[in-house]
Amino acid sequence: MNSRTRNTSPTDGPTTALDTASACWLKTLDRLERTTVADPAVRALQWGIRSLPLGGMRDLLRGRPLGHPVHPVLVQVPIGCWLSASVLDFVPGTHHATATLTAVGLAGVAPAAVAGWADWADLPPEQARVGLVHAASNVAAVACYTASLAARLRGRSARGRLWALSGMAAVAVSGALGGHVAYRQAVGAHPAA
Numbered sequence: 001m002n003s004r005t006r007n008t009s010p011t012d013g014p015t016t017a018l019d020t021a022s023a024c025w026l027k028t029l030d031r032l033e034r035t036t037v038a039d040p041a042v043r044a045l046q047w048g049i050r051s052l053p054l055g056g057m058r059d060l061l062r063g064r065p066l067g068h069p070v071h072p073v074l075v076q077v078p079i080g081c082w083l084s085a086s087v088l089d090f091v092p093g094t095h096h097a098t099a100t101l102t103a104v105g106l107a108g109v110a111p112a113a114v115a116g117w118a119d120w121a122d123l124p125p126e127q128a129r130v131g132l133v134h135a136a137s138n139v140a141a142v143a144c145y146t147a148s149l150a151a152r153l154r155g156r157s158a159r160g161r162l163w164a165l166s167g168m169a170a171v172a173v174s175g176a177l178g179g180h181v182a183y184r185q186a187v188g189a190h191p192a193a
Contacts, residue, residue: 032129033127033129038129045132046120046123046128049117050121050122061115061119063115070115074108075112077112078105078145079105082145082164083168084101085098085102085105085164088101095157099153099160102152103149113135126184131177131178131181137170141168144164144170147163148164
């Protein structure tokens with residue numbers, strides 16, 4: 001068997017780096033969904049969130065008037081601002097704009113987070129486990145962008161850019177995790193690997 005035949009299947013063609021990375025990512029998510037170590041904290045947090053006397057606000061946070069969750073809509077503010085700031089980081093003379101976009105993104109986190117927690121409180125255990133890691137990644141992103149804004153306001157643009165790039169990496173991981181939770185909610189299973 002030569003190396004070309006070893007990495008192919010009759011229907012899929014050669015295995016690519018993307019295929020390998022995708023398989024690794026799905027395997028990691030599968031392990032995360034099955035890990036029960038955080039279940040006591042998950043149950044306590046979900047119960048606590050469901051116990052909040054939100055009344056009709058809960059339906060609004062969950063997006064019922066829209067007919068779909070509002071969290072994915074609200075995350076567009078921080079993600080859009082931070083991505084725009086990252087693009088402008090490569091344009092000379094945009095220091096004030098990048099600081100403003102970073103700050104507006106940070107201001108948009110709270111509504112998105114509140115809506116996300118309202119959705120998360122009703123997730124089944126597998127999705128809730130991934131959702132908790134999604135939230136932790138968001139906390140890392142917010143910490144990075146807070147450090148970025150602080151550096152930018154002190155005139156340390158290079159440091160602000162580095163923190164922003166770290167924050168964007170955390171946002172990417174968080175988005176992939178959130179997308180997985182949404183996909184699992186929609187179809188209930190991993191696609192065939």
